[in-house]
Amino acid sequence: MTERLNHKLDTSKLKTIKDIKNVFDTMGLIASMGEDNEQYEVAKEYFTIPYKYPEIKGSFQLPRKSLEEISEELNKKIDKQIEDVEYKFAQLKYYQEHCYNQKFNKIIENFESAKKYGSFPVRLTVGTSDGSYLVANNTIPWKTEFRVGKTEVGYWDIKPNIKVYLEKKPNRIVRYFTKLLLDFTWKDK
Numbered sequence: 001m002t003e004r005l006n007h008k009l010d011t012s013k014l015k016t017i018k019d020i021k022n023v024f025d026t027m028g029l030i031a032s033m034g035e036d037n038e039q040y041e042v043a044k045e046y047f048t049i050p051y052k053y054p055e056i057k058g059s060f061q062l063p064r065k066s067l068e069e070i071s072e073e074l075n076k077k078i079d080k081q082i083e084d085v086e087y088k089f090a091q092l093k094y095y096q097e098h099c100y101n102q103k104f105n106k107i108i109e110n111f112e113s114a115k116k117y118g119s120f121p122v123r124l125t126v127g128t129s130d131g132s133y134l135v136a137n138n139t140i141p142w143k144t145e146f147r148v149g150k151t152e153v154g155y156w157d158i159k160p161n162i163k164v165y166l167e168k169k170p171n172r173i174v175r176y177f178t179k180l181l182l183d184f185t186w187k188d189k
Contacts, residue, residue: 154188 152165178184
């Protein structure tokens, strides 16, 4: 008869090399060794037969929770996660609507400004070193002047806001053709 025996090695009985050799010889047979085995007596000398496992005590009690309690706890956690996700989506929706309304209002303001002044506001776009763009709306009127000295006699008025001052007044033919072809107007000082 071969039955599973629970054996534990009793190290206090190991005294010589021969004892250790006998243990190694019988090790492979211990799990299925029966009393009818020829090495049973040798193994019995070194192993405690049968070995009893100690009882598990303490905070580990079986069953700790019932299946219903575990499923209830899991459902509560899932419901909380769903509520959190719904809340975050509601926040995102509010933020996106706010941004959309701001941009739409800006477009309406640009159209109203175009109706009032005859053109859309100028937007200056400047590329930066990291590939992004800086955009500035033209809310402050700008003016550029080029002067050659203190003895100017007049200036060319170049639209929208550029003035080029000269010390000598151009003749009538030059003034006429620059007005006709380039839309530069001469103004005396």
